[in-house]
Amino acid sequence: MKLAQRVLDLSASPTLEIDQRAKALAAEGIDVVNLGLGEPDFDTPEAVGDAAIAAIRAGDTHYTPAGGTAALRQALARHIQSETGASYTPSQVMVTSGAKHALFNAFMALVRPGDGVLVPAPYWVTYPEQIRLAGGVPVLVPTAAEQGHRLTAAALEDAWRPGVVGVVVNSPNNPTGAVIDPAEVDRIAAFAQDRNLWIITDEIYSHLVYPPAVHRSFAAVPGLADRLVYIHGLSKTFAMTGWRIGYVAGPAHVIAAMERLQGQATGNPTSIAQAAALAAVSAPMPEVARMREQFAARRQLAGEWLAGAAPLAGHAPDGAFYLWVDTRGLVGRTVAGVPIESGDDVARAWLEGAQVAAVAGSGFGEPHAVRLSLASSADRLREAFHRLDRLGVLAH
Numbered sequence: 089m090k091l092a093q094r095v096l097d098l099s100a101s102p103t104l105e106i107d108q109r110a111k112a113l114a115a116e117g118i119d120v121v122n123l124g125l126g127e128p129d130f131d132t133p134e135a136v137g138d139a140a141i142a143a144i145r146a147g148d149t150h151y152t153p154a155g156g157t158a159a160l161r162q163a164l165a166r167h168i169q170s171e172t173g174a175s176y177t178p179s180q181v182m183v184t185s186g187a188k189h190a191l192f193n194a195f196m197a198l199v200r201p202g203d204g205v206l207v208p209a210p211y212w213v214t215y216p217e218q219i220r221l222a223g224g225v226p227v228l229v230p231t232a233a234e235q236g237h238r239l240t241a242a243a244l245e246d247a248w249r250p251g252v253v254g255v256v257v258n259s260p261n262n263p264t265g266a267v268i269d270p271a272e273v274d275r276i277a278a279f280a281q282d283r284n285l286w287i288i289t290d291e292i293y294s295h296l297v298y299p300p301a302v303h304r305s306f307a308a309v310p311g312l313a314d315r316l317v318y319i320h321g322l323s324k325t326f327a328m329t330g331w332r333i334g335y336v337a338g339p340a341h342v343i344a345a346m347e348r349l350q351g352q353a354t355g356n357p358t359s360i361a362q363a364a365a366l367a368a369v370s371a372p373m374p375e376v377a378r379m380r381e382q383f384a385a386r387r388q389l390a391g392e393w394l395a396g397a398a399p400l401a402g403h404a405p406d407g408a409f410y411l412w413v414d415t416r417g418l419v420g421r422t423v424a425g426v427p428i429e430s431g432d433d434v435a436r437a438w439l440e441g442a443q444v445a446a447v448a449g450s451g452f453g454e455p456h457a458v459r460l461s462l463a464s465s466a467d468r469l470r471e472a473f474h475r476l477d478r479l480g481v482l483a484h
């Protein structure tokens with residue numbers, strides 16, 4: 089009696105080990121500043137919650153079409169148009185149980201056994217695992233720390249090889265916060281056209297971009313409609329991680345295939361959460377701008393700290409809500425009794441020596457980095473930076 093190879097090959101989440109240790113310390117009554125979490129620390133806007141409660145009261149608690157209600161698909165098509173200028177019909181849009189599930193559907197629908205998919209690194213942990221689950225082969229594309237990890241068409245061209253069928257792009261990026269230069273978006277689009285590739289674009293952090301950085305959506309590039317799979321969700325923009333609503337827009341036959349798949353795998357995303365999502369995208373939500381302002385203030389604070397924290401290196405993120413810290417300068421030193429060889433060691437030292445939980449970069453494909461989430465209040469961030477300064481190896 090054996091388990092299937094596909095699950096034996098799956099990596100566990102890289103946040104797990106540190107998270108368990110952080111929780112164990114907290115259970116002992118120790119004050120841990122947990123900067124590992126990848127979700128907004130804000131509440132879902134009240135009007136969104138009210139819409140869900142109203143849906144329950146109205147008996148809106150039954151199966152919907154697998155790809156979501158007609159009303160939500162239509163509202164999302166309008167929403168995408170107002171965000172990107174791209175026009176999709178409701179049948180080119182479907183609702184999924186989070187953007188993660190939209191990505192899973194996309195890889196399952198587009199990748200055949202042995203197909204290569206270009207994955208810029210550092211990458212969000214889930215992409216390579218999902219590509220492998222679909223039978224594909226992630227082809228990693230290094231991006232340079234010196235260029236802020238911003239993806240270029242030239243880097244993709246260097247990594248391309250026969251057998252590659254698609255490219256995943258994620259801007260603003262988790263974990264690095266990089267936002268692809270707008271002109272480069274057009275070059276990457278041209279590269280995908282030349283090489284006849286699918287573009288799977290995960291733009292879930294598009295509302296969290298800090299000037300002067302500018303986000304150009306791949307959906308805004310003319311001529312890509314046949315090859316573009318546009319992925320987004322409500323988790324980050326509306327602080328709705330637990331509601332599990334994502335969406336995907338693309339060519340009608342791709343969306344139809346994904347809907348068939350979803351119909352057999354999970355059926356519809358929760359009807360109540362769909363009603364909440366409809367409210368979120370149908371009316372202006374002032375909370376969204378307020379959350380962005382807070383994230384902007386925190387990324388400023390974090391960038392100022394890191395600028396004076398040699399031998400650590402890095403800068404304030406251009407987008408999303410993570411501080412990506414290059415830890416190469418600590419290699420060979422000992423921090424809090426831990427000899428430092430990698431970002432994993434740094435994360436361990438920070439947790440044991442300063443009770444600050446961060447995620448090691450190894451899970452994101454970069455062994456000499458750690459990621460700090462800015463989804464904690466400015467006061468908690470100041471406390472974390474103060475504790476790290478006190479460890480005594482930084483420039484402060």
Ligand SMILES: Cc1ncc(COP(=O)(O)O)c(C=O)c1O
Nearest residue numbers: 126186187188212262321323334
């Ligand atoms: C880059 C990226 N894409 C997708 C997701 C998935 O979001 P959800 O499934 O909550 O919509 C996340 C969540 O951390 C993410 O960071």
